[in-house]
Amino acid sequence: MRAGSSFGWHWNRDGEPCGNIGVYVRVNDVELSYTRTPNGAAPEHMRYNVPLASTRCHLGGSRQWFRCPRCSRRCAVLHGLARDGRFGCRVCMRLAYASEAEDTGGRLWRKQQKLEARLTENGGKPKWMRARTFERIYEKIDAVEEARDRDFAFGAARLLCRLGVKLDELL
Numbered sequence: 724m725r726a727g728s729s730f731g732w733h734w735n736r737d738g739e740p741c742g743n744i745g746v747y748v749r750v751n752d753v754e755l756s757y758t759r760t761p762n763g764a765a766p767e768h769m770r771y772n773v774p775l776a777s778t779r780c781h782l783g784g785s786r787q788w789f790r791c792p793r794c795s796r797r798c799a800v801l802h803g804l805a806r807d808g809r810f811g812c813r814v815c816m817r818l819a820y821a822s823e824a825e826d827t828g829g830r831l832w833r834k835q836q837k838l839e840a841r842l843t844e845n846g847g848k849p850k851w852m853r854a855r856t857f858e859r860i861y862e863k864i865d866a867v868e869e870a871r872d873r874d875f876a877f878g879a880a881r882l883l884c885r886l887g888v889k890l891d892e893l894l
């Protein structure tokens with residue numbers, strides 16, 4: 724995602740386009756623009772900003788995150804599942820973590836716990852730990868967190884498919 728760029732997503736049902744969203748990328752945030760059509764109500768145009776955050780990578784470069792528009796939590800994937808038609812992170816969407824009990828989700832969760840156990844209670848650096856080691860652990864946690872977000876996105880999509888929910892009904 725580069726500042727100044729914009730792109731759109733759209734999705735189809737029975738081969739017909741039935742929803743779309745515009746995304747405008749700026750330096751510190753992205754602007755989302757789309758129309759939601761609640762069941763039986765008039766279409767409502769939604770336009771708001773989602774702040775971006777970046778974390779430094781150990782091997783150089785940086786990793787980009789969204790800040791959840793609802794709770795400001797750092798997340799790799801936003802979901803469009805809320806009743807008010809806004810996007811949010813997997814935690815705010817209050818869906819059970821669909822794949823927590825499944826292989827990948829459980830494995831990632833345990834991995835994150837193991838990493839977090841090496842840090843202080845609030846995720847800080849223990850006094851005796853070298854700064855480089857701390858940085859590396861922190862980065863691994865970021866990577867796991869991102870993988871968990873993506874894993875959740877797949878899990879949620881599978882779950883919604885099973886329930887017969889279509890994305891355009893939720894936006």
Ligand SMILES: [Zn+2]
Nearest residue numbers: 791794812815
């Ligand atoms: Zn959130």
